[in-house]
Amino acid sequence: MKPLQSLLASTVGCGFAAAMRFAASCGFSAARCFAASCGFASFRRSLLVFTVGCGFTAAIVSCSDEALSPQSVITADQHDLTAFDRWLQRNYVAPYNIRFKYRFEDNESDMNYYTVPSRYADAVMLAHIVKYTCIEAYDEVGGIDFTRAYFPKLIFTIGEWEYRNNGTFILGTAEGGRKILLSGTNYLSQYIANADDLNEYYLRTIHHEFTHILNQTKDYPAEFQLITGTAYVADKWSEAPLDKGYLQRGFITPYAQHSDKEDFAEMLSMYVCSPAARWEAWMAEAGTGGARAISAKLDIVKSYMLDTFGIDIDQLRNSLQRRQKQVTSGYIDLHSLEE
Amino acid sequence: MTPPTIKLAKWLPTAFLISHFSFLISSCTSEVDDYFPQSASQRLTATIDRARQVLRSAPYGWEFEYYPGEDLAYGGMVYTVRFDSLTATVGCSLIPDSTETSLYRLTNDNGPVLTFDSYNSLLHYFSTPSTSEYEAKGGDFEFVIDSIADDFVSLYGKKTHNAMYLRRLTATPDEYAEKTINVFDHFVDSIHGTIGTATLVGKTNPVQRSINIVSGRDTFDVHYAYTDRGIRLYRPLRLGGVSVQSFDFDTDSGLLTVTDGPAAGTTLQGVAYPADFMSYARYEGEYTLAYDANSSAPVYLKPNRLEGTYLMQGLSPMYDLTLRYDPATGDLRLGAQVIGSSGGNTYYWATTNYTSGRLSNIGIADQGQFTIRWNGNRFYPRFNFSATNPATDNVNTAIIIYLYTNDEGNLTAGICSDPSWFTNGSYLFANLKSLNRKGRMED
Numbered sequence: 161m162k163p164l165q166s167l168l169a170s171t172v173g174c175g176f177a178a179a180m181r182f183a184a185s186c187g188f189s190a191a192r193c194f195a196a197s198c199g200f201a202s203f204r205r206s207l208l209v210f211t212v213g214c215g216f217t218a219a220i221v222s223c224s225d226e227a228l229s230p231q232s233v234i235t236a237d238q239h240d241l242t243a244f245d246r247w248l249q250r251n252y253v254a255p256y257n258i259r260f261k262y263r264f265e266d267n268e269s270d271m272n273y274y275t276v277p278s279r280y281a282d283a284v285m286l287a288h289i290v291k292y293t294c295i296e297a298y299d300e301v302g303g304i305d306f307t308r309a310y311f312p313k314l315i316f317t318i319g320e321w322e323y324r325n326n327g328t329f330i331l332g333t334a335e336g337g338r339k340i341l342l343s344g345t346n347y348l349s350q351y352i353a354n355a356d357d358l359n360e361y362y363l364r365t366i367h368h369e370f371t372h373i374l375n376q377t378k379d380y381p382a383e384f385q386l387i388t389g390t391a392y393v394a395d396k397w398s399e400a401p402l403d404k405g406y407l408q409r410g411f412i413t414p415y416a417q418h419s420d421k422e423d424f425a426e427m428l429s430m431y432v433c434s435p436a437a438r439w440e441a442w443m444a445e446a447g448t449g450g451a452r453a454i455s456a457k458l459d460i461v462k463s464y465m466l467d468t469f470g471i472d473i474d475q476l477r478n479s480l481q482r483r484q485k486q487v488t489s490g491y492i493d494l495h496s497l498e499e
Numbered sequence: 500m501t502p503p504t505i506k507l508a509k510w511l512p513t514a515f516l517i518s519h520f521s522f523l524i525s526s527c528t529s530e531v532d533d534y535f536p537q538s539a540s541q542r543l544t545a546t547i548d549r550a551r552q553v554l555r556s557a558p559y560g561w562e563f564e565y566y567p568g569e570d571l572a573y574g575g576m577v578y579t580v581r582f583d584s585l586t587a588t589v590g591c592s593l594i595p596d597s598t599e600t601s602l603y604r605l606t607n608d609n610g611p612v613l614t615f616d617s618y619n620s621l622l623h624y625f626s627t628p629s630t631s632e633y634e635a636k637g638g639d640f641e642f643v644i645d646s647i648a649d650d651f652v653s654l655y656g657k658k659t660h661n662a663m664y665l666r667r668l669t670a671t672p673d674e675y676a677e678k679t680i681n682v683f684d685h686f687v688d689s690i691h692g693t694i695g696t697a698t699l700v701g702k703t704n705p706v707q708r709s710i711n712i713v714s715g716r717d718t719f720d721v722h723y724a725y726t727d728r729g730i731r732l733y734r735p736l737r738l739g740g741v742s743v744q745s746f747d748f749d750t751d752s753g754l755l756t757v758t759d760g761p762a763a764g765t766t767l768q769g770v771a772y773p774a775d776f777m778s779y780a781r782y783e784g785e786y787t788l789a790y791d792a793n794s795s796a797p798v799y800l801k802p803n804r805l806e807g808t809y810l811m812q813g814l815s816p817m818y819d820l821t822l823r824y825d826p827a828t829g830d831l832r833l834g835a836q837v838i839g840s841s842g843g844n845t846y847y848w849a850t851t852n853y854t855s856g857r858l859s860n861i862g863i864a865d866q867g868q869f870t871i872r873w874n875g876n877r878f879y880p881r882f883n884f885s886a887t888n889p890a891t892d893n894v895n896t897a898i899i900i901y902l903y904t905n906d907e908g909n910l911t912a913g914i915c916s917d918p919s920w921f922t923n924g925s926y927l928f929a930n931l932k933s934l935n936r937k938g939r940m941e942d
Contacts, residue, residue, distance in 0.1 A: 207512075239604050240585050264616040266608060266641060266657070274628045274635045279618035280602060319618045323633035346618055350840055 244284055247497040251291060256308055258295075260287050261316045262345075270333065270341065273322040278345035281495070283317055285348050286362070288494040289487060290315065294366050297479045302471045310469075312373055314339040319346040328398075331361060334369030337376040342366070355488045359433050363484065367429035375424060378468050384460045385420035388453050393417050407446035410453025427454075427461050432477045433484075546611045550647050554582040554605075554613075559668035561652075562592075562675065564724055566661040566733055567625035568637035574708020575724025575733055576805070577679065578622060579672035580665070590672040591621045592679040592725065593804035598672070609657060614641040624805060662733075670727075678727035683804055684780035685750035686725075687769030692755075694765055695739025701767075706779055706807035706826050714738055729755060741765070777829035777873050782809055785937040786882075791929045796922050798934070814922045817841070820848060822871070832887065834868040835859055835897075838920075844901040846920060849912070850894040853929050858900075858912065859892045867894045871934060880936040897928040 244262065252258045261268060262284075264277035278286070298307045312334070321329035321344045333341045344361060351357035385392075388410045396402055397417040411417050416426040431439065443451040465471040486492050535542060554561070560581030567573050577592040587603040601619035606612050615622050625638025639656030642663060646653050650667035668675060683705070690701045690710065699714035701721075709722045723730040729748030736743050741762040746755040753769035772778045780802070788796045788811075798813040800822070809831065811820040818838035822831045835850045850867035851858050859867025868887040873880060886894045899915040915926045922928070 242585060242602070262617070263602060263604065264614065264640075266614075274626070274633065276623045276626050276628075276635075276640065277601075277616050277618045283617070319623075320628055323628050323630060325633050327630050329630065353842065 242280075243497045244280065244287075247284075248287065252287070255304070256295065256311060257313060258311060259314050260290075261314065262287070264318065265316070268316045268339075268341070269318060270322060273324075273330075275322060275343070276319040276346075278317045278319045282319075282345045282348045284497065285352065285494040286317060286342065286345050288492065289348075289358075289362065290342075290366060292492055293363055293480060293483045293487060294370070297476060297483055298471075300479050301476045302469055306469060306471070310374060310377060311370065312338055312340050315342060316340070317342045317345045320344065321347075332365035332369060334372050337373045340366065340369045352494070353488060355484055358488060359484070363480075364429045364433045367433055368425045371425040371428045372421065374469065375421065380424055380464045381460055384424060384457060387456050387460075388423070389420070391417065392419050392423070394419060407442055407454075408450040410446070410450045410457075412442065412454055423457070424461065427457055428465070428473065431458065431461070432473055432480050434477075435481055436477070540607075543607045543611060546644065546647070547605045547607060550611060550613065550644055550652070551605050553647055553649060553652065554665075555584065556649075557581065557667045559671055560588070561665040562668050562726070564664045564666070564726075564731065565625075565638075566656075566663060566722070566724070567639065567659070569659045569661070570637070571661070571709075571722040571733060572707065573625065573636055574722045575731070576625070576708075577675075577724050577726055579668060579675055580622075581672070587615060587619070587622075589615075589619050589622045590676060591805050592672075592676050592727070593683055594621070595676055595680060596673060597621060597676065609641075609643050611644040612641055612657070613644060613654065621805070675727045679725050680804065681750060682727070682729060682748050683725050685753075686730075686748070687753050688772040688776070688778070689770045690755060690767045691770070692765075692767035693739070694736070694743055694757075694767070695741030695762065697739030699738065699767075704826055706824060712736075728758070735760075775875055779804075779807065779824050779826070781941075782824070782831065786934040787937070788814070788928075789932040789935055794923055794929075800934075815920055817920050818846070818848070829873075831871040831882070832868055833871060833884075835866065838899070841917070844903055846899060846901050846915060847912070848897055849900050850892075850897050852893050853896040858898075859894060867892050869894065869931065877940040880940045882934040882936070884931045884933060895930050897931060899926040 248260050248262075252260050262278050262280070264275075269275055295307055295311060298311065316339065318341070321331065323329045330343060332343055335341070342362065342365065347361070351361055391409055391411070393402060395418070397414050402417055403414050406412075406414050406417060409417070411423065411426075412430045413426045416423040443454065446454060462473055465473050465476075487494070537545070560579055563578040563580050564575055565578055566575045579590040579592060581588045582603065585602065586600045588598055588600045590597045590599075599619050599621050601615060601622070602617035603613065603615050606614060623638070623640055625636040626640050627638075628635040637659060639658050639661070641657040642654035643657060644652065644654055645662075652665040654663045654665065655661060656663060686705045687703060689703060690699075692699065697714050699712050701710040701712040703710050708724060709720050711718065711720050721736055722733045724733075726745075729746040731745045732743075734744075742760055743757045743762050743765065745757070745759045746767075747758050748755055748769070753771060755767040755769055757763050757765040782800050783802050784800060786798050786800060788798050796814055798811050801810045801812055801819075802808075803810060803821075807824055809822040809824065811822060811833075814820065820833065820838070821836060822833045824831060836848055837845060838848045839846050849858050850869070869884045870887045871882045871884055873882050884895070886892065899920050900912040901915050901917075902910055902912055905911045915921075918924070920926065
């Protein structure tokens with residue numbers, strides 16, 4: 161005597177197979193079969209009814225297709241365009257597909273710091289400066305296709321520096337090879353007249369971050385880090401005694417001692433953003449050993465840029481120096497939003 | 500192959516079928532009914548559209564009651580804001596004829612959000628950080644919208660979650676500011692009275708906008724903002740079984756009258772400052788800066804009620820000096836400070852001792868500071884200079900220098916030689932003596 165469960169199990173198993181065969185063979189004669197069956201006396205008929213019933217129920221109450229609404233639930237922010245937006249469209253988006261975000265967005269900011277938005281007028285100046293002294297300098301030396309391919313597609317600006325709790329502050333950051341955050345925009349009108357300040361606070365940052373982006377696309381030769389390989393100190397770079405005597409140790413800035421990646425970015429940005437005479441003065445100050453190390457690293461930087469991207473960094477330096485002078489001398493209109 | 504013949508109870512197949520039908524029915528119709536008729540993002544868009552329409556509909560703009568800082572350390576500040584399709588025109592109720600335009604946006608990142616997304620030196624004052632204040636003054640500039648009515652919008656700050664309100668203005672921002680400044684300038688030293696069944700006394704801190712209240716055995720602080728009619732507390736004050744929040748202030752009698760709720764009409768008596776105490780508002784006016792053997796320069800002390808400081812104007816077209824007010828003593832403090840930049844150099848008003856010539860440390864707050872104190876004479880009012888910390892730096896002289904970073908990276912100073920920064924043809928203020936007020940001291 162079989163227990164009830166196994167009876168049901170075998171019923172279901174066999175019944176289902178039976179039903180399938182029935183359904184297959186009795187397709188559209190199912191209706192007639194159903195009508196003909198007078199009850200549930202026959203098991204086969206019951207199974208037939210079961211199959212038909214399934215189909216029927218399915219037809220009635222199946223996970224009903226809601227008609228999809230033609231209205232999207234993703235709603236975009238709307239706001240009117242300013243004159244600056246239209247200028248950016250013509251000068252950043254159309255030629256380079258670069259988005260210059262001058263209005264504050266919480267999600268683009270670094271949530272570890274208290275910050276404020278950029279002043280509109282200063283953001284206008286910064287957009288002109290970045291375009292004239294960085295983007296167009298690379299256009300001139302590397303061709304516009306180079307800039308279109310490699311320059312970061314998103315620039316986000318904030319008004320104040322990012323202050324840490326020890327009195328120091330951050331000038332800018334680069335993320336993921338695609339975005340640069342520039343801080344301290346609201347001080348631009350204060351620093352604009354002085355080339356050193358402009359360089360120190362704004363231009364070197366952009367060139368430094370752009371160098372990282374280039375490295376991330378195509379890496380530099382491994383020999384670079386062997387030249388002063390044992391002297392890299394990571395976060396200790398700003399502590400005494402490492403904050404002095406770095407030239408003699410073969411590093412162009414204290415920050416270059418951080419790691420080979422930062423060293424490379426500092427080398428390139430310092431070289432192109434400083435006049436030739438100043439570079440010579442640093443080499444003199446570095447002494448024989450320091451100058452030899454720096455020059456060896458500079459050679460790698462030069463050939464990397466030339467061979468990989470076709471950029472002669474001496475030409476880049478000339479272009480940059482010329483453009484910077486034109487900006488600080490007031491020759492370039494940094495406020496115009498006209499055509 | 501024929502299906503096996505199995506003897507079954509008659510009801511078994513029926514039961515089998517019915518139970519499976521019900522599974523089918525219940526599994527496919529398991530949709531939960533939507534609570535709202537529209538999707539969440541549609542409702543969000545509708546709220547933002549309504550906010551946009553309401554905010555732009557006020558011809559004079561809005562009274563924006565704003566509270567920075569989670570700890571409410573600065574009390575409340577009322578701004579006036581008018582919104583048009585692109586820009587917000589902001590004024591501060593404590594700065595006469597103030598107006599600055601910047602951008603704003605209504606967006607949906609944290610719910611419906613009103614953000615002032617380009618810099619406005621008035622509205623972003625409490626949010627702006629600095630080297631010495633890396634967390635700024637805890638101010639928000641992005642606000643989540645709680646509720647919208649035609650003439651009242653309630654918001655809260657994204658960072659602080661402080662409750663803030665927009666109320667439709669019925670007069671121009673300048674008129675609003677004029678009345679608010681009047682309240683501020685006449686505000687009282689202390690208050691006393693009865694609310695409900697409780698008596699209280701309170702000591703005001705009018706620059707930080709708080710009142711320390713003692714009632715029975717309780718002591719606590721309340722924070723407020725100045726309005727065109729009087730003051731409004733951040734939270735309703737529950738005392739003596741009654742709740743009060745908004746007060747009218749009568750500048751002549753010093754009376755504070757409750758204007759809202761069931762206790763409307765209750766009055767608290769304000770007590771003015773003693774005649775020999777320099778309240779903040781009393782400093783405004785014309786003076787002569789006396790120094791050296793017999794040098795003098797005419798100056799004007801202009802209040803910055805937003806910061807609780809004074810500007811000394813008139814020494815030079817290139818700069819003004821900032822003086823701080825000490826509410827505890829009623830004195831002014833004048834310290835070494837950056838006064839501007841030109842030609843890539845930073846100019847600094849440095850303090851020193853005439854004899855020793857040693858400059859007080861640049862960049863360290865409150866070093867080399869002067870205290871300026873009234874001599875109490877109402878007919879010939881003099882405000883005398885003395886070193887705040889004579890033991891550490893016995894300053895008596897000021898000098899204009901310029902700062903630059905030398906090649907070794909060290910901050911270096913040179914004496915200013917640009918005459919546009921001079922006063923009386925010199926960079927030197929030797930042996931500063933006093934600020935002599937023009938005319939008598941008013942009551």
